[in-house]
Amino acid sequence: MAKKQNNLTSRTKLEEVNESLSTAAQKLESNKKYIYWVAGAAAVIVLLVVGYIYGIRQPGIEKAKEAIGKADIELLLRGNDSTALAAYEKVEKEYNYKPAERAALSSAIILYRQGKYKEAAAKLENYDPHGDLVGPAAQSLLGDCYVNLDQLDKALAAFDKAITLTNNNELYAPTFMMKKATVLHAKKNYAEEAAMYQKIKDEYPNFVNQNRIFIDKYIERANALAGK
Numbered sequence: 636m637a638k639k640q641n642n643l644t645s646r647t648k649l650e651e652v653n654e655s656l657s658t659a660a661q662k663l664e665s666n667k668k669y670i671y672w673v674a675g676a677a678a679v680i681v682l683l684v685v686g687y688i689y690g691i692r693q694p695g696i697e698k699a700k701e702a703i704g705k706a707d708i709e710l711l712l713r714g715n716d717s718t719a720l721a722a723y724e725k726v727e728k729e730y731n732y733k734p735a736e737r738a739a740l741s742s743a744i745i746l747y748r749q750g751k752y753k754e755a756a757a758k759l760e761n762y763d764p765h766g767d768l769v770g771p772a773a774q775s776l777l778g779d780c781y782v783n784l785d786q787l788d789k790a791l792a793a794f795d796k797a798i799t800l801t802n803n804n805e806l807y808a809p810t811f812m813m814k815k816a817t818v819l820h821a822k823k824n825y826a827e828e829a830a831m832y833q834k835i836k837d838e839y840p841n842f843v844n845q846n847r848i849f850i851d852k853y854i855e856r857a858n859a860l861a862g863k
Contacts, residue, residue: 699734707742720745724775736762740773746774757779764800768807771800775811782818790818809839813848820857829857 706722723745726738737756746755761776764770776845778793794815801808812835819828832853836843 649754658793676808699726699730699738703734703738703741706738710745711743716745716748730834740769743773743776747780751784752780752783756784758796764796767800767802771804771807771811773796774800775807778811778814778818787818787822791822793817794818803838805839805842809835809842812839816853816857825857825861826863829863832857 702722703726706719706726710716710719717726719740723738727735727742730738740762743755743758743762746752747808756777757775759780762773764773774793774797778790778796780788781790781793794811797811798808798815801811812831816828816831816835819825819831832850836850836854842848
């Protein structure tokens, strides 16, 4: 398995996400076995953090909220992952319900950033995905963990769940479908890969056009490898 990626970028523009998709496809054609969705995962990480900061609907326990707020400052403003992780994990142990769930998800994000994919996956596996935004993003991040752990069948299942949870969101659904297609390529399931790209083309043409994805080339390549 390739070495973990360093200097994780925090770019969130969709154009940059798709640049990573194209780069991944090129690496696959060069017979590199594993896929790393660094730019896409970075966008998910930011999405998760910001979504939870502004999206929690229940006030929870005041002390837990205060502790989480301090951890957020360490993570977002000071860039101190280690201190933030310790603070989030303390909330996990001392509280329950929403505060603990929120802290566990934030811990998983940091662990992923640190390349501790097994530990991050363990937290995400116990996370109950909900909402049209944070839920699918968390499942996609779980899929990213599995890819880095070379557990591609589990990665496919996670991406499938993420796609379902988006409720056909025209931005996130095709993004996660692109991830799934590339994992299918890595597993040499070329016919399924071609079908996935075709589905993206048919159902999300605006996504393809706006982000200048050469979807026909991906379909042609997958069909050729499938012997069609």
